[in-house]
Amino acid sequence: MQLELKQIVPIPLKDKFSKRGSDIWNNNLHFSKGEWIKIKAPSGTGKTTFIHIIYKLRHDYEGTVLWSNNELTKIAGDDLAQLRQKNISVIFQDLRLFPNVTARENIELKRVLQTPFYEKNMIDAMAERLGVSHILDQRAGLCSYGEQQRIAIIRALIQPFDWLIMDEPFSHLDQENIGKAAALIAEECTKRKAGFMLTDLDEDSHFKYTKVLNL
Numbered sequence: 275m276q277l278e279l280k281q282i283v284p285i286p287l288k289d290k291f292s293k294r295g296s297d298i299w300n301n302n303l304h305f306s307k308g309e310w311i312k313i314k315a316p317s318g319t320g321k322t323t324f325i326h327i328i329y330k331l332r333h334d335y336e337g338t339v340l341w342s343n344n345e346l347t348k349i350a351g352d353d354l355a356q357l358r359q360k361n362i363s364v365i366f367q368d369l370r371l372f373p374n375v376t377a378r379e380n381i382e383l384k385r386v387l388q389t390p391f392y393e394k395n396m397i398d399a400m401a402e403r404l405g406v407s408h409i410l411d412q413r414a415g416l417c418s419y420g421e422q423q424r425i426a427i428i429r430a431l432i433q434p435f436d437w438l439i440m441d442e443p444f445s446h447l448d449q450e451n452i453g454k455a456a457a458l459i460a461e462e463c464t465k466r467k468a469g470f471m472l473t474d475l476d477e478d479s480h481f482k483y484t485k486v487l488n489l
């Protein structure tokens with residue numbers, strides 16, 4: 275599954291963004307399945323806006339987004355649900371966990387949304403690797419932000435995907451835990467021949483990126 279962007283720019287930010295150079299806004303880009311893309315962007319340059327546009331959560335933009343040659347504006351209903359359940363998995367900056375159910379239930383809800391990609395025991399295996407086994411049966415709202423971030427990573431990896439989209443996924447993790455999470459993400463993407471897009475503020479060497487773009 276490929277992603278093509280043709281001259282996209284958010285309408286409310288058109289003037290602001292046209293004054294500075296960007297590899298993404300107002301450009302033509304093509305991403306093939308399996309590419310590992312880093313999007314480097316200082317705070318406020320539109321990382322979250324960009325992710326919301328390509329996941330069809332924002333509609334106030336000019337230009338065209340195409341997933342596998344299909345215009346995103348025309349993908350709706352069951353097709354949009356399928357795209358989100360089978361092809362694109364997202365780790366939002368604000369994580370979007372349900373605070374009143376357990377960490378495990380947050381992940382399980384995603385696992386059973388479609389024909390499960392993994393058996394239930396994979397939740398424990400991934401939690402063990404990321405050092406969050408002990409909080410799996412705790413309410414997500416009671417977990418620290420760093421723990422919640424690892425739960426959101428597992429939730430994103432438990433569903434099938436061709437593209438994993440991550441908005442500052444390691445912002446509350448220390449280097450050791452970033453290393454563990456990056457290794458698991460790299461393994462899962464390699465296994466599925468999937469691509470990813472990761473946004474962050476600075477340079478990093480967590481992955482062997484195929485492209486590094488400035489927003």
Ligand SMILES: Nc1ncnc2c1ncn2[C@@H]1O[C@H](COP(=O)(O)OP(=O)(O)OP(=O)(O)O)[C@@H](O)[C@H]1O
Pocket residue numbers: 286287315316317318319320321322323324367
């Ligand atoms: N609908 C809107 N109208 C006007 N300004 C907006 C709108 N949506 C976003 N912005 C502005 O666009 C800029 C980019 O917002 P966005 O949330 O995408 O930034 P970000 O790069 O993800 O920032 P951070 O790293 O701080 O989360 C911000 O200055 C924000 O205030």
